[in-house]
Amino acid sequence: MVARVFIDGEAGTTGLQIRERLAMRRDIELLSIPEDKRKDKSARADLLNAADVAILCLPDDAARESVSLIESGTTCVIDASSAYRVAPDWTYGFPEMDAAHGDAIAASRRVSNPGCWPQGVIAAVRPLVTGGLLPADHPLTVHGISGYSGGGKSMIADYDAKGKSANMFAPYGLGFNHKHLPEMTEYGRLAQAPLFSPAVGNYYKGMMTVVPLQLARLDKVPDGAELHAAIADHFSKPGGFVEVAPLEKLERADDLDPQALNGTNRLRLHVFANDARAHAVIIAVYDNLGKGASGAAVQNLNLMLGVDQTTSLAA
Structure with a gap:
């Protein structure tokens, strides 16, 4: 049919x-x-x-x-x-x-x-909240960068006109009332909206969301392996487009490029942690015009x- x-x-x-x-x-x-x-x-x-x-x-x-x-x-x-x-x-x-x-x-x-921004945030925090590793009322900060195509025709025209002279990293949403906050809160299973500071880069498409986690004040502090396992288990059902990168201890990851998955429908999650400091960060990479x-x-x-x-x- x-x-x-x-x-x-x-x-x-x-x-x-x-x-x-x-x-x-x-x-x-x-x-x-x-x-x-x-x-x-x-x-x-x-x-x-x-x-x-x-x-x-x-x-x-x-x-x-x-x-x-x-x-x-x-x-x-x-x-x-x-x-x-x-x-x-x-x-x-x-x-x-x-x-x-x-x-x-x-x-x-x-x-x-x-929306484009919420998917990376939801993918990062929902498994942790539903898995009991992160309290719903834990204060969260989210930042990230997206290609300028996310701003639609007017922003595309503006960046195309400016070319190399356009701002390489332009923060916005500085009133902290971004239209995607209700999605992040509702589907991230959060009790309050995160502090969200997005930016636009001088490139066409591709995005990265970054969720830092300060965990030391939790009653039970999860380590990096536990965070990674909870996220990997949550997305273990075959057939979708969300994937979880292996847990690695790195100081620098050159392949963490917001444009890395352009032209695909994939969303890749990365978990990095310093267990001694009780610090972690979860990074999602995907195409803002794709996934x-x-x-x-x-x-x-x-x-x-x-x-x-x-x-x-x-x-």
């Missing part, structure tokens, strides 16, 4: 990447809206209701409008905005988050695609269509 898929917002960065990944699929018919009809509510409504799956690559308010236009009882939705990411009647689209979460996505009619956005949407689409979740995705 051929599934009809409509990407509402196909001209944006995420929409274009999704369309590229689906273009050669024989099991999918891509429905497309003429350029002059993209803001025509009636034309969009027709396609939203004709689709088996609608993928929304829109700002939050526009995504809410698209959902309101769906009257068909058969159209499933994957929303790539942040409008529904912590909504109780939507399924969060991080299949590897728990062993059975892919099944929940497959059975859902409303899936909210994760961080469009690749995640295609993975969720595959699950909802009942096909192998790796279809059309580079490992």
